[in-house]
Amino acid sequence: MAKRSDETMYDDKLLNRTLIRAIDLFCGAGGSSWGAQTAGIHLVAAFDRWSLAGSAHSLNFPSTDFIEGCLEAHDVNNLAEKYKNVDLILASPECTNHSPAKGNKPRSEQSKNTAFQVVRYAAAFNPRWIIIENVVNMRKWSRYSEFKSELSQLGYHLSEQILNAAAFGVPQARNRLFILADKDEPPDPVRAKNTKLRTAAEIIDLNGHYAWKPLHQEGRAAATIQRAERAISELGKNEPFLIVYYGSDGGGGWQRLTRPLRTITTVDRFAVVKPDAMNGHVMRMLQVPELLEAMGMPKKMQLVDGTRRDKIKMIGNAVCPPVMTAVIKSLTKGVR
Numbered sequence: 001m002a003k004r005s006d007e008t009m010y011d012d013k014l015l016n017r018t019l020i021r022a023i024d025l026f027c028g029a030g031g032s033s034w035g036a037q038t039a040g041i042h043l044v045a046a047f048d049r050w051s052l053a054g055s056a057h058s059l060n061f062p063s064t065d066f067i068e069g070c071l072e073a074h075d076v077n078n079l080a081e082k083y084k085n086v087d088l089i090l091a092s093p094e095c096t097n098h099s100p101a102k103g104n105k106p107r108s109e110q111s112k113n114t115a116f117q118v119v120r121y122a123a124a125f126n127p128r129w130i131i132i133e134n135v136v137n138m139r140k141w142s143r144y145s146e147f148k149s150e151l152s153q154l155g156y157h158l159s160e161q162i163l164n165a166a167a168f169g170v171p172q173a174r175n176r177l178f179i180l181a182d183k184d185e186p187p188d189p190v191r192a193k194n195t196k197l198r199t200a201a202e203i204i205d206l207n208g209h210y211a212w213k214p215l216h217q218e219g220r221a222a223a224t225i226q227r228a229e230r231a232i233s234e235l236g237k238n239e240p241f242l243i244v245y246y247g248s249d250g251g252g253g254w255q256r257l258t259r260p261l262r263t264i265t266t267v268d269r270f271a272v273v274k275p276d277a278m279n280g281h282v283m284r285m286l287q288v289p290e291l292l293e294a295m296g297m298p299k300k301m302q303l304v305d306g307t308r309r310d311k312i313k314m315i316g317n318a319v320c321p322p323v324m325t326a327v328i329k330s331l332t333k334g335v336r
Helices: 031-038 051-060 076-082 109-125 136-140 144-153 222-235 288-294 308-317 321-335
Strands: 021-025 042-048 065-068 088-091 129-134 157-164 175-182 241-244 270-276 280-285
Touching: 021 031, 021 109, 031 042, 031 051, 031 088, 031 321, 042 051, 051 065, 051 308, 076 109, 088 109, 088 321, 109 129, 109 144, 129 321, 136 144, 136 175, 144 157, 144 175, 157 321, 175 321, 222 241, 222 270, 222 280, 288 308
Parallel strands: 021 042, 021 088, 042 065, 088 129
Antiparallel strands: 129 175, 157 175, 241 270, 270 280
């Protein structure tokens, strides 16, 4: 689990360390960091350019150094000298410009190219392992093969997997690409262990603790009403359900509560609708605590004061910790 020499031999003193040391690139508020901590990893430093996410990360991981700024602006050799013997790099490069959620809006190649910072940091820190997480559409990126090739040239065996968070005990159907890299051997497939899916109903409070408004009220968008009416036509008038309030999907714009929540994004995407004796049906947006639970975040997870939009952006940008825990344990099991 130690930093490797040019001859790819371990230093005996490093082999005696009890904890795998890691850094988290593009850390956000700390989804990957929570997964690493649960897996028994010692996180020495985390990096992100968004100061508000960094404040949240520091609140949850006070013993981890947070380094603010664009990765390309840092002197990576000085950082590697300061944080010696890093065994694992976690990285979730900017994904918005790969994601289908961006729709037809212009894509930024400069933003996509930040993924190559993973290569630069890997060359300087020389860890045994790297885990890269991103949206599945990253594979369609014109430089994706080049990106993987540069990692291979550093001596890494690579493995790609698409993992659904719902298969790891998360009440959300969230498919993500994971690239696993190991300097010693080809990584084994990550195996899901949960056979029973958790549902959206498990994370939604239907008991009136939040403010509800009539579904049929003045000013309500016609598309919202249409989605709700499709659900009512299918389920009847007595069942609660979810609608896609912002954006669109291929599922008719609504879903049952008996299935995992569809993918959380960085905007207010979902509203819950329930029957009401006075108004027929009432609705409200899913709230931050519900979204945190739907991401598989620990109950002790804290978000700093900020706008609702900021908090939802932090949540939607995050990695589901249970998935990262499983990936880390699979990748490092030979030395644990």
